[in-house]
Amino acid sequence: MLSKIINSIFIIIISYIVLKIIHYLLAKLFKFTRFDTRYENTLFSVFTSISYYIILTISIILVLREFQIVDVTKFGTLVTGASIVGLIAGVASQSILKDIFNGFFVLFEKQLQVGDFVVINELFRGTVEEIGIRSTSLRDWDLKRITVPNGSITSIRNYSKEKMRVVAHVRVSYEEDPTKVLGALEEVCGIMNETYKDYLWKSKCGEVCSPFKIYGVTDIEDNPVGAKYTITGVVQSYKYFSALRDTKLQILIVFKKNDVHVAYPTHINILYHDDTNQKEL
Structure with a gap:
């Protein structure tokens, strides 16, 4: 044994x-x-x-x-x-x-x-x-x-399949001028296409296929916070998360420079004072 x-x-x-x-x-x-x-x-x-x-x-x-x-x-x-x-x-x-x-x-x-x-x-x-x-x-x-x-x-x-589309949304207050907002987003797209051009997906010939661009206003209905603007760009799959982070960062930087305010929820408290309930002592 x-x-x-x-x-x-x-x-x-x-x-x-x-x-x-x-x-x-x-x-x-x-x-x-x-x-x-x-x-x-x-x-x-x-x-x-x-x-x-x-x-x-x-x-x-x-x-x-x-x-x-x-x-x-x-x-x-x-x-x-x-x-x-x-x-x-x-x-x-x-x-x-x-x-x-x-x-x-x-x-x-x-x-x-x-x-x-x-x-x-x-x-x-x-x-x-x-x-x-x-x-x-x-x-x-x-x-x-x-x-x-x-x-x-x-x-x-x-x-991780060759290419991915970065879709970045940002909500802006309804009080902001849409033309001003679109101009700031155009500047963001220019920065992403120049400074971060290594992120972009290129064809076999080396040409950029779908650079960053403004998609437009994508939501204004039933939202009290603000209008939603969207920019997109096709990047290499392994650069997707870096590109998404840098896009959002550039939106904040450019908005700050151009005095464009990102929308956020606000609360208004109204205090009501009823004088009829007051009694004289």
Whole structure:
């Protein structure tokens, strides 16, 4: 019995070493490929996951053989072992197969890759850190790791697909002159197109396709605060959040310089004094 335990431990150690060797060889292999970096990281993550499950399955079979539960040389014992495995797999096969198949569809259609910033199911937000055959792992803003089963993924919003449109809204008091507001926003667009031109999305010929411009007044109805103005611009996907932050900052700076006031909720308190309720002493 002691020898079987020792052999089992030895099998586990060897399996661990083999798994590390496979990961090392995969990392070396992808250094010589000409794929996109994110695509390489995605393939590495997937193959790592597959190798893990293969090595794990082989290790379990070898350990079971040590305890004479499964003997791959004997058909009857193999069938018995397969029946046990089949029974266990049958319990969880529905969710497991759903995770695996959905994971392959996500990968095949390139809905996301390692390094993409995504929102999954309108609930989980973060950078894709690892893609496996059963689950996908994200790292959110707080650096918490979020693991989502592939079978539960119903929607993906990907912020890392070549280009994105920055849409910046600002509400301005109704008392402000619209012509003055539009002039200030035109100045903001000029700053974004010149100072931050590296953000802009360009065609293969190097031409800027959709620079920042004023979209116009987008809301004046049923809003007591002020009119909403909108400017837009198409930027490279990995520059989206930086471009959005800088656009909002430039709006505040230019508005301050041109004495344009951003609208905000105000409350007017009216005090009513009734002299008829006063009595003479």
